[in-house]
Structure formats: C-alpha cells, structure tokens
Amino acid sequence: MKVIKYVFFIILFSYSYGYSQTNKITIQVNNAIKNISPLMTGACIEDVNHEIYGGIYSQMIFGESFQEIPMHIDAAVNPEFAGLSGWLSCKAPRDQHKDESEIRSWQPVKTGTATGSFSIDSIQPYIGKQSQNIRFIGGAGTIGIENRGLNRQGLSLSGKQPYEGTICAKTNNPVQVYISLQSEDGSVTYAETAVIITDAAWAKYNFTLTPTRSAVHARLAITLHQKGKVSLSYVFMQPGSWERFKDLPVRKDVVDGLLKENITVLRYGGSMTLANNYRWKNMIGAREKRPPYKGIWYPFSSNGWGIIDFLDLCDATGITGIPDFSTGETPQDMANFVDYVNGNNNTHWGRKRITDGHKQPYHLKYIELGNEQFNNQKLTDKFKLLADAIWSRDPSIQIIFCFSDNTREDVSGDLAYIKQTIDHCQKTGHQAWFDVHIFNDTEKQPDLKDFEFAETQLKSVAPDSSFRLCVFEENAANARMKRALAHANAINRLQRIKYDVPIVCAANGMQVDHQNDNDWDQGLLFFNPKYVWGQPSYYVSKMIAENYLPQVVESDFASKSDTLDITSCRSADGKTVTIQVVNSKSTAINTDVQLNYYDGTATKVTVTELKANSLEDWNTVDEPNKIVPVKSEISNSNNGCNYTFAPYSFTILRFEQ
Structure with missing residues (x-):
C-alpha cells in the first residue's frame, strides 16, 4: 500500500509540475513598447448620487435654501404635528428610482x-424661487x-468640537430664534444658542454650536419659543476647521480618503454641466x-460648492484638476474664467481672484467643454468660439472636447463636424483632444470598441x-469586485495599446452610502x-x-487553457x-514568471494582491476592509519566480533593486 501511495504521489507531483509549466509569463524588459502617462489613475466627480451636495461638501444641511417642493402639514396624517398648519419646503421626488420615497429635508x-403656522414666500x-416663513401663534x-x-440620515457630531453656521433671515418685528443640536427625537439638546433677528430686510446671522457629547444621528433645530x-432663506452649518x-x-476624512488612493487627476463635471x-x-x-438651480441629477441643486471650490481642493492636494464646462457659457465668460484662474493683477478677473483670497494663479492646464452632446454644426461653431476665447487669454491651456454617445457608436452625420474641430485646432496651432466614455460593468475584459472605433474613424477623416483621446468616464452600474476587475482590465x-492615452478617469470617484438615485x-x-471606506475599484x-512606472514593456503569456490579462512596466x-x-x-492559475x-x-519580489471570494463581494460600512490589498514577498531566482494567481484577483508583482 505504501508503494502505491508513493507512486501516486510521484504521478500527482509530476502532473502538478507539468501544469505549472503550461502557464508562463515572459517579460522582455529591454523592449519598451511605449511611454505611459501618470494620469491614468484618475477619477471623475460630479454631483451624482450626492458626491458633492450631501457628500464631500462640508455643508451638513440638506435643503439649505428651501427650494424643495412644499409639503402640506396635516395633523390628521401626522398626529405629532397637532396645532401646526400650512406648508413647509421639504420634499423632492426621485427622477429615476420612483418606487422609493422622495428625498426629504426639513x-x-x-x-x-404651542401652535404655529408655516408658509412659503415666493414674492420676495x-x-x-421661494423662502420659508415660520410663525408662533400661541400656547x-x-x-x-x-x-x-x-435623506434625513442624521448628523454625525463630535463632542466638545465647534460647529459654525449661518442663517439668512428677516422679520417685521424683532424675534429671538433658537438654534440647537438635538438628538433624533429632540429629547436631548447637545448645544443651543439664541440669535435675535431684528432686520426687516434679509440679513446674515452667524452662530457657533459646541455639542456637549458625540452623536451619530443628530438634528439641527431652528425654533421660536414665543409669539x-x-x-428663513438659507441655513448653513459645517464642522470647524478641525474637521x-x-x-x-x-470634509477632511473624505479628502484624506482620496489622498490615500493616490488619485493623480480629478475631472469635475459630466452630465451636471448640461443643466441650463x-x-x-x-x-x-x-x-x-x-x-x-435645477440640476440634472437633483432638481434643487446647490451652487455652494462649484468649479472654483474644486480648483481650491486640487490646489491644496496637488491633484491635477480638470473642470468641465457647459457649452452654454459665453465666450466672454470663458475668457473671464481664464483670467480669474490664470491671470495676474493686470486683469480685472485676476484681481478679483486675489480679492477672493487666492493670491497666486491656479496655473490651470486643462479645460473640458461639454458632455456627450451630438456634434452638430451649432455645437461645433460654439466649440470654436469658446476655444478661441480660452486661448486668447492663455494659449497653453489644453482643451478637451467631449464625444457624443452617437460618435462612439455611430458617427453618421457627426464625424464631419468633429473634423472641423480638429482642423480649427490645427489652424490655431493647437492639438485637439477628445473625451471618450466607456462602459465597464463586469469582470470580463472591458469593451473598448467605442474608444477604438472613435480612433479609427478620426484617423479616416483626419x-x-x-489628436489625442482620453477617457474621463469609465462607467459601471456597480461597485463590486466584478467592477474592480473590469477597472484593472x-x-x-489602455496602458499597453499602441495608442498613447494621456488621461483616464474612473466614474464615479465618490458616493454617499445608500444614495443610489x-x-x-x-x-x-x-x-x-x-x-x-474604499471599494475594490478604489484599491485597484x-x-x-x-506602482506607477513610465514605460510599458513586451509581455507574453503562454497557456493551454487559462487566461490572464497582463501589462508589464519598467x-x-x-x-x-x-507585472499587473x-x-x-x-480558479487559481499557477504561473511561472521570467524576466529576460x-x-x-532584486532577490525578492513584492506582491500586492486584491482578491475576493465572489464577484459580487464589496465593502460595506459593517465590513469596510473585507476586500483590501495584502502585501507579501516571494523569492526571485534567476530573474524569475512562480506564483499562483488567486481566483477573482488583481495582483501586482514588483521586481525592484
């Protein structure tokens, strides 16, 4: 019996060793195929799923200017409102997920x-379009x-830390307004201050609240205690500079998360730029x-955080920023913008930037125009006017024009106009860059047909x-491991194709949990x-x-049955x-790796591995570190090693002296 077991072991070992030889990665280190841009690990942010308003923007109040649809206060429906009547601005229907309850604010x-009434002032x-009236009647x-x-998810408070705020208010007779931080049901008051409103015209009043203790689901209350x-027209509250x-x-914690991701470029905009x-x-x-304004993603959008705030963020973090602009901007306004961000005190708008507190120019390098609009003659003519206005103020700015969906899939009647844009850029001594969006939802290799089709068609007419092609939106409909593998793919x-891609941004860079609208x-x-917390794609x-290195080198993967996607850099x-x-x-894939x-x-190879048990796995607030990269080391012998790539994984092997 022992002999039989021994023979079986030899056969099994031989089979396993033979199997390992069927999979081999060979890297020709001396054969550099192309240089690659460091700006291929970027992200697109826009106010979709409340990335900004309700997200990274430090404003903690949602419904800040009382523009939402008024709700009739009915004690028959809500007994807790007995003694109250009238209308309160507070609700917004969902444009997409209509089966879910509307978004609520106040x-x-x-x-x-006490009894009271509420009314909407749309006159002054x-x-x-409106402001909110509150009246204490009696009792x-x-x-x-x-x-x-x-979405009434609750305000998170840190005890003994200051929160600063503003209200804009008016009254015909002086009245004392109380502003407080309370528990969710109002039974506990963490901090309170009183503001005396005296002016019959709109005026701004500042306040500070320092809660006595921390809370996870708090609320801000604005109340009257007497007749x-x-x-009210505007309410703002944010943490002090400490957060x-x-x-x-x-929010400091969100920005710290972006920095830990090592984001190299941020594009701000997208469909939100299509709002009138x-x-x-x-x-x-x-x-x-x-x-x-009436936004594309949220009908009652706030301008509290916009393009200049975005550039301030990029300036403070050292991240390359690319703002996207509406094609409804006028040429004069775009010229003014360039003066504002890149001009000196010799220009009116440069002086305004200095007055606004940013003494030095932003040295903005990139501007995008439009988002997925069909390139008809009207839009093409507008592109030319806007581009000329930008270049008249700073000819060094690189302008990126966004392809329409039609261009990516069917260029009938579209391509000739794009050629006009290319020709105009060439005549003015500039290179035309275009933004192509791709959909990348599953673990399979991403469908780059839109990108490749656009490149082929542009070459056919010009x-x-x-010209150059960028990807400013690598889109998906999920944040799970299957999207992470598609993102890595x-x-x-895009790194190894012959075409030189200068910028790649994944969409979307951020998302508020449970806010898929x-x-x-x-x-x-x-x-x-x-x-x-980061999702698997974040860690990719x-x-x-x-692990960025500037040159892609030749890679060869030999296998009889297994498939790996491989890009090697040096x-x-x-x-x-x-080796990515x-x-x-x-299934796991055992592979020999050889560097020629x-x-x-290098005597050791550093391994960074991201893996999951299922394509549907992701990180939740309860398990934020379920899928995170793990580092290890393996031996490098004669410029090679053997490694088993785990199922559903993205792995980087790093040979370094």
Missing part, C-alpha cells in the same frame, strides 16, 4: 401646547423646523448668495492631423456622515498609482519592473 417640530425670496412650548442632513414670525481639509469647505443654469459665475462669491489595456451605483470611495486605482533605467495581472476566473534582459539585482 420637517416641522413642536413641543408643549432672498435667492431662488406654551416651541415650534420650528429640524434638519437631519441628506412672533421669522422668514475640514486645510480649512476648505470639504450651470454657469461658473454662479459659483463664486458669498455662498448664501449663490443661486440654486489622417494628417494630430481597462487600465491594463439614478443607477450609477459605482463609487470608488464610499462614505456616510461618520465613516469613509491605489495599487496601480503606487522604470527608465530598467531596474524596476512591475488580472485573473477574472473562478533584466539588469536589476
């Missing part, structure tokens, strides 16, 4: 026997309104005076012209009012960015080599 609040609002107790943040009436990144109006009133001049100046393929449930960095970007001197490997199969013409002296 709700009435009362204590004791401070900003937007004993309090009446007012309370806010729990986006009187107050009109904001470099004192900017952004999305204009950069509405995004500057005092936040309480910035007009709200064979003698120089996309970067792998429109099916783009694809955020890389998730967060709620208290916690921030982080791994590739941390340092300029050839002494550091990385995607295994989208449900490698001049380094």
Whole structure:
C-alpha cells in the first residue's frame, strides 16, 4: 500500500509540475513598447448620487435654501404635528428610482401646547424661487423646523468640537430664534444658542454650536419659543476647521480618503454641466448668495460648492484638476474664467481672484467643454468660439472636447463636424483632444470598441492631423469586485495599446452610502456622515498609482487553457519592473514568471494582491476592509519566480533593486 501511495504521489507531483509549466509569463524588459502617462489613475466627480451636495461638501444641511417642493402639514396624517398648519419646503421626488420615497429635508417640530403656522414666500425670496416663513401663534412650548442632513440620515457630531453656521433671515418685528443640536427625537439638546433677528430686510446671522457629547444621528433645530414670525432663506452649518481639509469647505476624512488612493487627476463635471443654469459665475462669491438651480441629477441643486471650490481642493492636494464646462457659457465668460484662474493683477478677473483670497494663479492646464452632446454644426461653431476665447487669454491651456454617445457608436452625420474641430485646432496651432466614455460593468475584459472605433474613424477623416483621446468616464452600474476587475482590465489595456492615452478617469470617484438615485451605483470611495471606506475599484486605482512606472514593456503569456490579462512596466533605467495581472476566473492559475534582459539585482519580489471570494463581494460600512490589498514577498531566482494567481484577483508583482 505504501508503494502505491508513493507512486501516486510521484504521478500527482509530476502532473502538478507539468501544469505549472503550461502557464508562463515572459517579460522582455529591454523592449519598451511605449511611454505611459501618470494620469491614468484618475477619477471623475460630479454631483451624482450626492458626491458633492450631501457628500464631500462640508455643508451638513440638506435643503439649505428651501427650494424643495412644499409639503402640506396635516395633523390628521401626522398626529405629532397637532396645532401646526400650512406648508413647509421639504420634499423632492426621485427622477429615476420612483418606487422609493422622495428625498426629504426639513420637517416641522413642536413641543408643549404651542401652535404655529408655516408658509412659503415666493414674492420676495432672498435667492431662488421661494423662502420659508415660520410663525408662533400661541400656547406654551416651541415650534420650528429640524434638519437631519441628506435623506434625513442624521448628523454625525463630535463632542466638545465647534460647529459654525449661518442663517439668512428677516422679520417685521424683532424675534429671538433658537438654534440647537438635538438628538433624533429632540429629547436631548447637545448645544443651543439664541440669535435675535431684528432686520426687516434679509440679513446674515452667524452662530457657533459646541455639542456637549458625540452623536451619530443628530438634528439641527431652528425654533421660536414665543409669539412672533421669522422668514428663513438659507441655513448653513459645517464642522470647524478641525474637521475640514486645510480649512476648505470639504470634509477632511473624505479628502484624506482620496489622498490615500493616490488619485493623480480629478475631472469635475459630466452630465451636471448640461443643466441650463450651470454657469461658473454662479459659483463664486458669498455662498448664501449663490443661486440654486435645477440640476440634472437633483432638481434643487446647490451652487455652494462649484468649479472654483474644486480648483481650491486640487490646489491644496496637488491633484491635477480638470473642470468641465457647459457649452452654454459665453465666450466672454470663458475668457473671464481664464483670467480669474490664470491671470495676474493686470486683469480685472485676476484681481478679483486675489480679492477672493487666492493670491497666486491656479496655473490651470486643462479645460473640458461639454458632455456627450451630438456634434452638430451649432455645437461645433460654439466649440470654436469658446476655444478661441480660452486661448486668447492663455494659449497653453489644453482643451478637451467631449464625444457624443452617437460618435462612439455611430458617427453618421457627426464625424464631419468633429473634423472641423480638429482642423480649427490645427489652424490655431493647437492639438485637439477628445473625451471618450466607456462602459465597464463586469469582470470580463472591458469593451473598448467605442474608444477604438472613435480612433479609427478620426484617423479616416483626419489622417494628417494630430489628436489625442482620453477617457474621463469609465462607467459601471456597480461597485463590486466584478467592477474592480473590469477597472484593472481597462487600465491594463489602455496602458499597453499602441495608442498613447494621456488621461483616464474612473466614474464615479465618490458616493454617499445608500444614495443610489439614478443607477450609477459605482463609487470608488464610499462614505456616510461618520465613516469613509474604499471599494475594490478604489484599491485597484491605489495599487496601480503606487506602482506607477513610465514605460510599458513586451509581455507574453503562454497557456493551454487559462487566461490572464497582463501589462508589464519598467522604470527608465530598467531596474524596476512591475507585472499587473488580472485573473477574472473562478480558479487559481499557477504561473511561472521570467524576466529576460533584466539588469536589476532584486532577490525578492513584492506582491500586492486584491482578491475576493465572489464577484459580487464589496465593502460595506459593517465590513469596510473585507476586500483590501495584502502585501507579501516571494523569492526571485534567476530573474524569475512562480506564483499562483488567486481566483477573482488583481495582483501586482514588483521586481525592484
């Protein structure tokens, strides 16, 4: 029996050893195929699924300017509102997920026997189309309104830390308004202050609240405690500088998450730029005076955080920023914008930037125009006018024009107009760059037909012209492991294809947990009012960015049955080599790795591996570290090693001297 077992073991060992030889990665380190851009691990952010308003923007109040649809206060429906009547701005229907309840902001609040009424003022609002009136009629107790943040998920408070805020209000007779931080049911008050409203015209009043203890699901209440009436137009509250990144109006924990991801470029914009009133001049100046607008993703959008705030964030973090603009901007406004961001004190708008607190120019390098619009003659002519206005103020700015969906799939009647754009750029001494969007939802290799089709078609009509293609939206409908593998596949393929891709951004860079309003449930960095955590795709970007090397080298994968997606890179001197490997199969793949013409002296190989048990796995607030990269080391013998690539994994092997 022992002899039989021994023979069986030899056969099994031989089979296993033979199997390992059927899979082999061979890297020709001396054969550099192309240089690759460091800006291929970027992200697109826009106010979709509340990335901004309710997300990274430090404003904790949702429904800040009372523009939402008024709700009739009916004690028959809500007995807790007995003694209250009228209308309160508070609800917004969902455009996409209509089967879910509408988004809510403000709700009435009362204590004791107090009675009161609420009404909407659409005659003399401070900003937007309406403001909110609150009236204490009689009885004993309090009446007012309370806010729990986006979708009433609750305000997260840190005890003994200051929160600063502003209300814009008016009254015909002086009235004392109480502003407080309370528990979700109002039974506990963590902090309270009183503001005396005296002016019959709209005025701004500042307040500070320091809660006595921490809370996860708190609310902000604005109440009257005696007879009187107050009109409110704007409410703002944010953490003090202790919880904001470099004192900017952004959440420090979210920005820290972006920095840990090693994001190299951020594009701000997308479909949100198609809103009629999305204009950069509405995004500057005092936040309480910035007009709200009907957004593409949220009908009651805020300009409290806009393009200039985005550039401030990029400036403070060192991330390359690319703002996307509406093609509804005028040429003059775009010329003014360039003066504002890149001009000196010799220009009116350069001086305005200095007055606004940013002494040095932003040195902006990139501007995008439009988003997925059909390139007809009208739009093409507008592109030319806007581009000329931008270049008249700073000819060094690279402009990127966004392809329409039609161009990616069918260029009938579209391509000739794009050629006009290419020709115009060439005549003015510039290179035309275009933004192509791809869909990348499953673990399979991404479908780059749109990208490749656009490149082929442009070359057919402009064979003698120089143009570049970028990807500013690598889209998906999920944030699970299957998307992470597709994301790794996309970067792998875009790095090694012959065409030189200067910029790649995954969409969307961020997402508020449980805030999928429109099916783009694809955020890389998730967060709620208290916690921030990365999804598997987040770690793919982080791994590739941390291991960036400037040149792609020839890779060969020999296998009889298994498939891996492989891209190999090297340092300029050839002494550091990385191998980026995607295994989208449900089985492990044992592989020999060999580096030919490698001049380094690495004795160990650093392995960074991201893997999951299922393609549907992802990171939740309860298990934020379920899928994270794990580092290890293996031996390098004669410029080679053997490694088993786990099922559903993305792995980077790094040979380094």
